[in-house]
Amino acid sequence: MNSFILMRMKGWYLMAKITLKDLSHSYLKTQSSDADWAVRDVNIEWDDGGAYALLGPSGCGKTTLLNIISGLINPTKGDILFDDKMVSNLNPVERNIAQIFQFPVIYDTMTVYDNLAFPLKNRKIEEDKIKAKVHEIAEMLELSSTLNNRASGLTADGKQKISLGRGLVRSDVNAIMFDEPLTVIDPHLKWILRSKLKELHQKINRTMIYVTHDQTEALTFADQVVVMHEGQIVQTGTPVDLFEKPKHTFVGYFIGSPGMNLLPCEFKGGDVILNGKKIETHKKVKSNNFSKREIGVRPEFINFSSEGIPVKVLSVSNTGRHKIVDTQSQNGKIKIIAKASENIPSGSTFLSFKKEYTYAYGDDWIIE
Amino acid sequence: MNKTINQKAWFFVIPVFVLVAFNAIIPLMTVVNYAFQETFGNNVFMWEGTRWFKQIMLSERFHASLGRQFLFTFIILFIQIPLGIAIALTMPKQGVGVPVCLVLMSMPLLIPWNVVGAMWNIFALPDIGFLGHSLNALGFDYNFTQQIGDAWFTTILMDVWHWTSLVVLLSYAGLQSIQPAYYQAAEIDGASRWAVFTKIELPKMKKVLTIAILLRFMDSFMIYTEPFVLTGGGPGNATAFLSIDLVKMALGQFDLGPAAAMSLIYFFIVLLVCWVFYTLMMRNEGNQ
Numbered sequence: 277m278n279s280f281i282l283m284r285m286k287g288w289y290l291m292a293k294i295t296l297k298d299l300s301h302s303y304l305k306t307q308s309s310d311a312d313w314a315v316r317d318v319n320i321e322w323d324d325g326g327a328y329a330l331l332g333p334s335g336c337g338k339t340t341l342l343n344i345i346s347g348l349i350n351p352t353k354g355d356i357l358f359d360d361k362m363v364s365n366l367n368p369v370e371r372n373i374a375q376i377f378q379f380p381v382i383y384d385t386m387t388v389y390d391n392l393a394f395p396l397k398n399r400k401i402e403e404d405k406i407k408a409k410v411h412e413i414a415e416m417l418e419l420s421s422t423l424n425n426r427a428s429g430l431t432a433d434g435k436q437k438i439s440l441g442r443g444l445v446r447s448d449v450n451a452i453m454f455d456e457p458l459t460v461i462d463p464h465l466k467w468i469l470r471s472k473l474k475e476l477h478q479k480i481n482r483t484m485i486y487v488t489h490d491q492t493e494a495l496t497f498a499d500q501v502v503v504m505h506e507g508q509i510v511q512t513g514t515p516v517d518l519f520e521k522p523k524h525t526f527v528g529y530f531i532g533s534p535g536m537n538l539l540p541c542e543f544k545g546g547d548v549i550l551n552g553k554k555i556e557t558h559k560k561v562k563s564n565n566f567s568k569r570e571i572g573v574r575p576e577f578i579n580f581s582s583e584g585i586p587v588k589v590l591s592v593s594n595t596g597r598h599k600i601v602d603t604q605s606q607n608g609k610i611k612i613i614a615k616a617s618e619n620i621p622s623g624s625t626f627l628s629f630k631k632e633y634t635y636a637y638g639d640d641w642i643i644e
Numbered sequence: 645m646n647k648t649i650n651q652k653a654w655f656f657v658i659p660v661f662v663l664v665a666f667n668a669i670i671p672l673m674t675v676v677n678y679a680f681q682e683t684f685g686n687n688v689f690m691w692e693g694t695r696w697f698k699q700i701m702l703s704e705r706f707h708a709s710l711g712r713q714f715l716f717t718f719i720i721l722f723i724q725i726p727l728g729i730a731i732a733l734t735m736p737k738q739g740v741g742v743p744v745c746l747v748l749m750s751m752p753l754l755i756p757w758n759v760v761g762a763m764w765n766i767f768a769l770p771d772i773g774f775l776g777h778s779l780n781a782l783g784f785d786y787n788f789t790q791q792i793g794d795a796w797f798t799t800i801l802m803d804v805w806h807w808t809s810l811v812v813l814l815s816y817a818g819l820q821s822i823q824p825a826y827y828q829a830a831e832i833d834g835a836s837r838w839a840v841f842t843k844i845e846l847p848k849m850k851k852v853l854t855i856a857i858l859l860r861f862m863d864s865f866m867i868y869t870e871p872f873v874l875t876g877g878g879p880g881n882a883t884a885f886l887s888i889d890l891v892k893m894a895l896g897q898f899d900l901g902p903a904a905a906m907s908l909i910y911f912f913i914v915l916l917v918c919w920v921f922y923t924l925m926m927r928n929e930g931n932q
Contacts, residue, residue, distance in 0.1 A: 348828050369834045381829040384847045394843075398834035442833060 292358040299354030329498035337507040374443035380435035451483040556631040566638035575613040577633040584628040678904035696905035709889040728811025761873025818852035
């Protein structure tokens with residue numbers, strides 16, 4: 277046992293900042309291209325007690341990253357630090373991490389009580405302390421009435437609550453990690469469990485890291501969202517940052533519904549030229565050294581006007597709260613979100629972009 | 645929901661009904677026929693009622709072979725099930741080792757029963773067999789044709805060699821179907837290796853192990869060819885298990901009535917044990 281663990285056991289370290297330094301991981305023995313890395317060049321600093329989300333599509337490396345933090349996977353390169361202590365070579369128990377998986381993991385032969393008590397019993401905690409803690413957590417998760425039932429008899433969401441409970445019973449964990457925990461839960465229960473998690477976070481004040489591919493889950497749960505794309509972190513920020521200023525085209529179209537409009541364009545003398553016309557963006561473009569040049573603007577920040585970009589209105593769909601208008605410009609389709617009460621011109625019309633929310637992207641990254 | 649009433653579907657059951665009838669029920673009825681009557685050939689039968697059943701149930705010879713049978717089955721289950729699980733646990737989970745191990749494990753299962761018996765007979769001969777000769781050279785007084793203990797030892801060893809693989813393959817399949825998340829969760833929960841085995845692996849293997857135990861119970865309880873070729877039931881009647889004793893009675897002594905009664909009792913014992921065991925194992929499965 278190293279000194280770090282000893283200090284933790286004596287209660288000197290109850291909080292931890294999580295730092296990932298130049299972290300890369302590959303499941304292959306040798307790597308020849310970027311695509312061979314499941315996770316590459318990740319640098320993150322997470323403060324203690326925060327609620328964070330790792331957001332990205334399936335296969336982007338977010339589960340790998342989570343398993344690296346919890347110690348289930350040893351990264352190919354890079355370091356993991358809790359506060360200023362290196363934990364790269366420690367196992368999950370030594371790192372004192374709780375993790376909840378995508379599918380409910382329960383111990384079939386045990387009762388609900390024994391399932392919840394299992395992580396504490398393994399750590400040789402006194403019986404009466406276990407009892408108090410298990411009852412407290414069961415109360416929180418509304419499992420009290422089923423404590424003496426066999427865990428295998430519960431419904432999927434009941435089982436997932438047990439999984440959550442096993443993560444929450446240990447009061448001294450450095451962080452609690454959730455790996456798409458609501459996948460198997462019915463939609464109407466998702467809401468309840470999600471607000472429960474948010475509530476728990478405020479109550480117990482532990483660092484929580486939540487992996488998901490669902491933007492609503494990520495944006496409602498987390499203070500800070502980390503968006504991953506093909507093994508890389510493309511942007512870290514608050515939900516508002518991600519919405520108002522996507523740093524990467526992927527963030528633009530992955531977040532938001534519908535996503536950001538991205539149109540191929542030219543950069544000339546610091547200006548963005550769309551189809552021969554200068555478009556005002558939030559900043560001047562200094563370099564022109566890109567193989568891919570795009571202009572991006574969210575459907576929320578486009579208005580109909582009497583002059584600007586000429587388009588043809590293709591279709592209007594009313595979602596009740598607002599209208600989504602599909603238009604065709606010479607550079608591609610543009611979607612617009614308009615108020616439900618707004619009159620939509622038909623046929624040919626013009627669009628204007630809100631300057632402060634219109635960005636230029638070179639090779640998918642924002643130009644600032 | 646309203647179901648359409650159409651009884652014609654019953655015709656689809658006819659093939660399997662005919663097959664089972666000719667395969668099992670009709671031959672079994674011949675046995676039932678013999679079990680309640682006495683015959684001296686020429687198709688002449690005399691009604692005997694339950695006389696043969698009473699005779700078998702009270703016969704010391706039947707009690708002895710039944711006792712030997714239960715002892716043998718109990719011993720081989722006691723060895724093969726834990727050994728099979730242990731081997732399955734040590735087998736590689738991925739890589740080239742997997743097909744190698746699976747093929748090696750399947751080998752004994754592919755050898756015909758009488759060849760297994762003959763192989764082990766020669767292998768264990770005290771004068772020229774590798775096993776028998778080696779044991780004697782090491783100072784053990786080993787002779788399976790004359791000493792009861794040695795005969796049992798050899799028969800059990802042979803059965804363990806022949807059938808442990810079946811338990812291994814079934815357990816291995818059970819282990820492979822456990823999702824990695826269970827092991828990861830156990831690691832996070834700080835579970836010991838023993839806890840992982842008793843709380844995750846064993847419960848998840850329960851169904852395949854039930855099948856393994858049932859198969860090994862039935863097969864070993866009805867074992868005939870291997871001990872017949874190896875020891876012929878000897879020395880004396882020391883390894884005369886139920887089926888060997890039954891054949892002796894039916895074909896050796898031509899006591900068809902008692903032999904038929906014995907077959908039926910034998911059959912019901914197998915059925916009863918399987919049913920009780922299966923019901924006990926599956927009694928908590930209903931609520932899952």
